[in-house]
Amino acid sequence: MKRIITLTVNNRPGVLNRITNLFSKRNYNIESITVGHSEQEGVSRITCVVNVENDKIIEQITKQLNKQIDVLKVTDITDQAMVSRELALIKVLATPATRSEIYSLIEPFRASIIDVGRETLVIQITGESDKIEAFIELIRPYGIKELARTGTTAFLRGNQRLASQTKNISIL
Amino acid sequence: MLQETAFTGNMKADSKPLSGSELLLRALQEEQVEVIFGYPGGAVLPIYDEIYHSNIPHVLPRHEQGGIHAAEGYARVTGKPGVVIVTSGPGATNIVTGLADAMMDSLPLVVFTGQVATNVIGTDAFQEADILGITTPITKYNYQVRNIEDIPRIVKEAFYIAKSGRPGPVLIDLPKNIATGTAHVSGTADIHLPGYQPTTKPNYLQIRKLTEAVSRAKKPVILAGAGILHAKATEELKQYAEQQRIPVVHTLLGLGGFPAYHELFVGMAGMHGCYAANMALYEADLLINIGARFDDRLTGNLDRFAPKAVVAHVDIDPAEIGKNVPTKIPVVADAKEALKELIAQNGEKPQTDAWLETIQTWKTEYPLSYDNDGSMLKPQKVIEMLYEKTNGEATVVTDVGQHQMWAAQFYKFKNAHKWVTSGGLGTMGFGLPASVGASIADRDSTVLCITGDGSFQMCSQELAVIKELNLPIKIIILNNTALGMVRQWQELFYEERYSHSKIPVQPSFEKLAGAYGIKGYTVNSEEEAERVLNEALSHRDPVLIDFRIDPGENVYPMVAPGKGLNEMAGVKKR
């Protein structure tokens, strides 16, 4: 199952190394990881998407992350009300014959063309990962030359559901 | 990506500027460091020049690995961080094994590595190694100092991190120009670690739950690990066990946390644990783990571990709880704090008479034993003699292998902080240098360094330090001309194919000791052992004794890999 974990960490050298090490040491696979500044100076936000077999593993990951000196907060937000977004850039072959067809696919997905070449188009799309995957599958038959995805970044919505519905794995 | 420095010392423009090395030594002084284990080299020359003027004692091992193991021995006995200084590149990579060992066994260390100057970092400069990258997975935390002004804060944080919470090694990488450069800094630094707040006080509800579970239990058992020793909670453990009349089982690293002669003591559990201890864990209906991490050498096959028990786990590291064994009652706390609370509850005592009787029967009917027809010297006999002649009061340091298990089985510890062994990593070569640190940590105590002919040869150069400091270390080599533990596994699981586990070509250990100016002996029989041990233990000089033991002796009982604790091989009825 796919889990989305967000972390706030001290923006110090080596932090990312320590965190990714922790995953590789325990043989957990990171599907994607995004890092950037947060609203607070000196604090970065990391969004980690992992694929795990069971709850026990995610509990162990969360605890191990929490243990790191530079990690300020760890939250598994998968089951909470959240917003998650990913951006993808797709360079696709576009002949005069297929160009308009591609344009017609872009619109319903609210993607946009950000570069036009003689034989290719570069499409930018943002959204939840599922949407991006669906779009890539639609575009694939035209011939994808290059694809770059940022990985998911996410945080909680302003309003949460009842506390009882959220998952609590803290044992303190 | 440098965080804004949290250094709060007031800058005094008029005061004399201090060099990084001076700041470092001042910081060590502030932490009341009693001894530095270090080895000089190019990148740390400025620090060594400062050490030259300092009054902090410095011990020079003959290999950096020896230095860090000595610091581990010191940390294990005192509970204080062991301090190590080594140069960049090879000096730094030579301490990697010790860091991994300390990480596994939760030993507090503060390790300084020299580094090339900041302007050449990343250029493969002479003796450059990416020691932060190398040591990230095997340190609790590591730093590279980038501003001279940060030294007081970083050192202070490093000591705090190393010894608080679950202890562990912290490394500080010091580029040479940081050590030589100067800054106007005075006053003290404050630590700034917003992401690090170890929980020490137990949650009251969990304590209540545990107290209730105890009162209902018929077959409770306490599994006491090294967490008891780190927390200095031996008194509380004894008080609690006596109050509730609960039997106590130790892990390998926990030995000494509960007195071996106590009527409630069952013994050591695990792969080479005694019958009664393993059966107590297997049959228990309530297992109270205090400060142990359910290592696989302790649990055996997890599917068959403590099948009938409700599991409670007291640990300062929340990540250990539920990691290997499903846990019903989690208590995140310092062992001492948790035990104090449990004692204060003074809960209704469980009816354990029948259970204690069962355990007593196991103990008397299936004691640790070995065959001894007197034809060859038995290693277990040597340990028994050592135990008797030192009254169970010596500091016992071991290497890794069969001798380590025999020492754990047959030396009965009266006191805490007298047992130094490499458990989690199982590092051969640990023993001799660790005994240097253990001896410096507790100068009055006689130190028995119980080692094997294989392990001893991995760090034998430290004989020089033992001679130099004339430490009261009695080196006991249980010599079976083999990598005995490997040989045992090959005998049992590989149809006696002894692939590279026999080492018949050896130096004369007696003469080797002599070459270092240490008195050496070779012992072939019990009579000789008697005489030589009496002589060796009658004074405080170091000695080395090469005991030629039965080369075919195996360690039993044994829980073979994949078996449950109740499936011990080699158990004999009295």
Ligand SMILES: Cc1ncc(C[n+]2csc(CCOP(=O)(O)OP(=O)(O)O)c2C)c(N)n1
């Ligand atoms: C550094 C290291 N290398 C290899 C091993 C694997 N190993 C475990 S026990 C052992 C044999 C130890 O031989 P010795 O020190 O003579 O002790 P004995 O078992 O004979 O008592 C070996 C090779 C280890 N634990 N540590």
